[in-house]
Amino acid sequence: MATSSLAVKPTPTGPQVFICFRGAGVRKHFISFLDPALRKANINVFIDEDEYLGSDLVNLLKRIEESEIALVIFSEDFTSSYWCLEELAKIKECKDQGRLKVIPIFYKVKPSVVKYLKGKFGDHFRDQIRNLRHQPERTQKWEDALLSIPESIGMPLAAQSDRTDKDFITSMVIKIQRLVEHMAVKGNQETEANLPGGSIVPAMKPKREANSQGGSMVLAMKPETEASHQGGFVVSARQLGIAFSDKSRCWSWSSITGRNGLSYILLSLLFTREKSGLRPGKTFED
Structure with missing residues (x-):
């Protein structure tokens, strides 16, 4: 019987970077390039596909708590996902506690559309509110997160931008590398102090x-x-x-x-x- 061996790549170390996103289109086109680009740069990435099969979705909230950086990929369909809004609320909670750096990525959607719930982005959110009108506390957390997260310095890629996804991702990786290095230096200084x-x-x-x-x-x-x-x-x-x-x-x-x-x-x-x-x-x- 012929046997074959698979080359096992070492797992990246350092701060875990959690990626929150919505949609098969974003997964197939943007995330499919971003994820390997970050790993190639030895950045410790976590996306939902990395969770063990058979695990409850609530485990993803624990992964957010374990992370030190969160990338939130806002797209037009982001608010059509109940679960993405749950993740966003958890990300805001950890950010407010000073445990998480959040980088909003506005993927072919304007920051003002996210913050002020305009267009289809806002329509999807209002549909969620109507479906859960009996849970006002939960939906209020979602709305607070949608107001708060866009206030962090992020990166936009306009729908009509001349930049390709590849060029945009390359600049993202460089900036995330700088952030990881800064966090390592700062953490070491605090430890020594x-x-x-x-x-x-x-x-x-x-x-x-x-x-x-x-x-x-x-x-x-x-x-x-x-x-x-x-x-x-x-x-x-x-x-x-x-x-x-x-x-x-x-x-x-x-x-x-x-x-x-x-x-x-x-x-x-x-x-x-x-x-x-x-x-x-x-x-x-x-």
């Missing part, structure tokens, strides 16, 4: 050595002050310069949450010290 001595491992005595590859600076640690976690090192980011940081086969960034609720960025070595031969003061060769 809340730890004794202002660094993750105060006892560490790092020094910088010139690397033979272009004179870049790397961190060398004395063995007696070395700290490790599953092959990774916990160091003060303000003192750290990483050689070959662009080589994904060598390093992995991941986000963890401590008991105090703060997010920590963990830099892990993808090879064990025994296999890599990594010693204090030594870097990987390409």
Whole structure:
């Protein structure tokens, strides 16, 4: 019997990006390009298709709570979906709690149409209101979310725009990458500020050595002050310069949450010290 093997791509790490959208047309044309483009950029994306088969829809609300960034793709048919409005209300709730960054994407619909419920977008919403007139508290949350989310800085793509979806998605990916990097730096600074001595491992005595590859600076640690976690090192980011940081086969960034609720960025070595031969003061060769 012939056997075949499938190449398994590593799961992206970092802040989870939840994508909220409506419609088969948006899924087939826009999301089908956006999703792989974000993953190719090593951005940790979650869409409804990533949920386990057989799971309840309410699990998607939990995925929103687990995320740090939400992309809301407003399209003309967005408000025709009861579930999209439920997700939007949850996104607003997490945003108001300071737990979620929200980026509204106005896909071939004007921001004013969303905020002021104009045209078919507004008609669909009013149909939802009539169908659930016995649940005014729920529909009020939807309306509040539709007023609030468009207030965040987002990105519009007009219906008659000269830009292609591909060009628009490329610019989206770049801006989301910048946001993820900014969040990582800010989170690290907050972590250091809340730890004794202002660094993750105060006892560490790092020094910088010139690397033979272009004179870049790397961190060398004395063995007696070395700290490790599953092959990774916990160091003060303000003192750290990483050689070959662009080589994904060598390093992995991941986000963890401590008991105090703060997010920590963990830099892990993808090879064990025994296999890599990594010693204090030594870097990987390409």
